[in-house]
Amino acid sequence: MTSAVEDVVLFASLGYGELRLAKKYATRDRLERLFQTQGGLIMVDSNGEEVFPKDSEAGDQYYDIDSNKTYTIVSEVDLLSDTEDDQDEIGDDNVISEEDYLEEDDEDDESVELVDDETTTNLDSLSIDDSVQLEQQVEQQQQQQVEQQEQHQHTTQCGHGHGHSHAHAHDNAHAHAQTEVIPTIVGNESQAAGVGHHHNHDDACSDCSYKQRQAMDAHQKLLRMREERINMIKELYQPLHKEIFKFSEDFLCDNLVNAIKQYKITNNPDDLLKPLTKLTDTRIYSLQIFKTDFCQKLLEEIDQFKNSGLPTARPNSMNNYGVILDEMGFTGFFTELRENYLKPFTSVLYADYNGAQLDSHHAFVVQYKIDKEKELGFHYDESDVTLNLCLGKQFTGGSLYFRGILDKPETHQEYFEVKHTPGTALLHIGVHRHGALGITSGERTNLIMWLRNTGGKSDVL
Numbered sequence: 194m195t196s197a198v199e200d201v202v203l204f205a206s207l208g209y210g211e212l213r214l215a216k217k218y219a220t221r222d223r224l225e226r227l228f229q230t231q232g233g234l235i236m237v238d239s240n241g242e243e244v245f246p247k248d249s250e251a252g253d254q255y256y257d258i259d260s261n262k263t264y265t266i267v268s269e270v271d272l273l274s275d276t277e278d279d280q281d282e283i284g285d286d287n288v289i290s291e292e293d294y295l296e297e298d299d300e301d302d303e304s305v306e307l308v309d310d311e312t313t314t315n316l317d318s319l320s321i322d323d324s325v326q327l328e329q330q331v332e333q334q335q336q337q338q339v340e341q342q343e344q345h346q347h348t349t350q351c352g353h354g355h356g357h358s359h360a361h362a363h364d365n366a367h368a369h370a371q372t373e374v375i376p377t378i379v380g381n382e383s384q385a386a387g388v389g390h391h392h393n394h395d396d397a398c399s400d401c402s403y404k405q406r407q408a409m410d411a412h413q414k415l416l417r418m419r420e421e422r423i424n425m426i427k428e429l430y431q432p433l434h435k436e437i438f439k440f441s442e443d444f445l446c447d448n449l450v451n452a453i454k455q456y457k458i459t460n461n462p463d464d465l466l467k468p469l470t471k472l473t474d475t476r477i478y479s480l481q482i483f484k485t486d487f488c489q490k491l492l493e494e495i496d497q498f499k500n501s502g503l504p505t506a507r508p509n510s511m512n513n514y515g516v517i518l519d520e521m522g523f524t525g526f527f528t529e530l531r532e533n534y535l536k537p538f539t540s541v542l543y544a545d546y547n548g549a550q551l552d553s554h555h556a557f558v559v560q561y562k563i564d565k566e567k568e569l570g571f572h573y574d575e576s577d578v579t580l581n582l583c584l585g586k587q588f589t590g591g592s593l594y595f596r597g598i599l600d601k602p603e604t605h606q607e608y609f610e611v612k613h614t615p616g617t618a619l620l621h622i623g624v625h626r627h628g629a630l631g632i633t634s635g636e637r638t639n640l641i642m643w644l645r646n647t648g649g650k651s652d653v654l
């Protein structure tokens with residue numbers, strides 16, 4: 194079942210995220226389903242040349258592609274319908290511009306206007322009959338992306354690339370400067386496709402503009418893409434530690450479980466909060482959640498999953514090498530953790546940030562390696578409350594830093610650094626602005642849960 198890591202190919206779609214997938218799974222049929230390319234799929238290599246599938250004896254159509262390279266997947270339907278204007282609209286929610294941000298600061302105005310810095314995709318002149326033109330357009334697109342990435346790296350030195358982070362998000366965290374900086378909101382697929390904040394969007398569809406409907410179509414497509422990945426993983430993944438997929442209280446630290454039990458009897462918040470350490474007045478807390486044995490097994494399971502070559506989407510718009518635990522089959526596990534073991538704490542600590550009304554989560558791991566991605570730029574999360582738990586392995590550096598809560602300007606001068614230690618979790622407000630410093634050796638894997646209130650909407654990405 195395991196395939197060497199070098200068999201993995203990166204498939205980038207225009208506007209619908211990226212997937213890592215082993216070559217052996219990259220059949221035309223599979224890719225059409227994974228990318229929901231209605232009307233046909235066009236694959237283009239990094240030189241802008243179209244790659245055509247070849248029939249195999251078994252009847253599948255494979256591509257002659259190289260491991261560790263990136264190929265762009267284009268849907269013929271998207272080529273026909275996308276326009277530059279539509280793409281301009283996409284990504285509007287992702288970033289706070291410097292001007293707006295400073296204006297907000299100067300005027301002490303709570304409302305932040307969001308503007309678009311996202312790479313725009315100019316596809317309106319494409320015709321599927323004209324493959325030469327297509328190649329040129331995709332090549333141009335790729336070139337633009339490379340340039341944007343370089344620009345981003347020069348301005349932020351955070352090296353995330355892939356056009357989802359933003360050139361305006363200056364990362365001067367290392368300087369510990371007292372000057373104000375601009376965080377990026379880090380989202381997941383919906384952010385990448387520009388349909389972020391859909392859970393706040395009311396359902397008055399008859400009032401929706403054409404562009405809003407398009408964003409909702411994009412959201413539906415992302416949901417179908419996720420469903421395809423989950424189905425494929427369910428069908429083909431062979432777990433290493435089957436037992437950890439089913440939640441058990443035995444995985445949890447005793448004093449966490451005991452505190453919750455005691456609180457249920459006494460209803461005294463002091464009993465509940467005993468296992469927590471308050472780190473700042475801005476409400477960052479640390480606690481132990483899982484026993485070491487569970488953390489170890491989860492790390493091994495993540496390695497097993499990555500080596501399987503099954504489809505792996507980026508866990509958020511800024512980290513390239515993590516995995517989404519929900520897609521691996523852990524949704525039930527984390528729902529139980531959220532409802533029965535985290536919500537008691539978030540209800541008491543973060544009632545003013547929907548802590549008592551959490552009904553959804555996005556659970557994933559971020560990974561940093563010295564020779565790949567070392568750090569995470571300055572941002573805030575697409576969550577109400579975030580849990581950040583260090584699983585391991587061995588590393589130096591990689592501390593998390595916090596610089597005030599987005600909607601509380603009086604806290605913006607904060608600079609607080611926390612060293613990650615395996616087994617320890619942090620709880621913080623989602624819009625508490627933060628980033629991760631570069632690791633200086635080894636490998637770091639953290640489990641992140643973005644905890645949210647969606648108002649009962651189940652189709653949140």
Ligand SMILES: O=C(O)CCC(=O)C(=O)O
Binds near residue numbers: 379512559569628639
């Ligand atoms: O690297 C970390 O520990 C932070 C990750 C994080 O902030 C995020 O994924 O939102």
Ligand SMILES: [Fe+2]
Binds near residue numbers: 572627
């Ligand atoms: Fe974060």
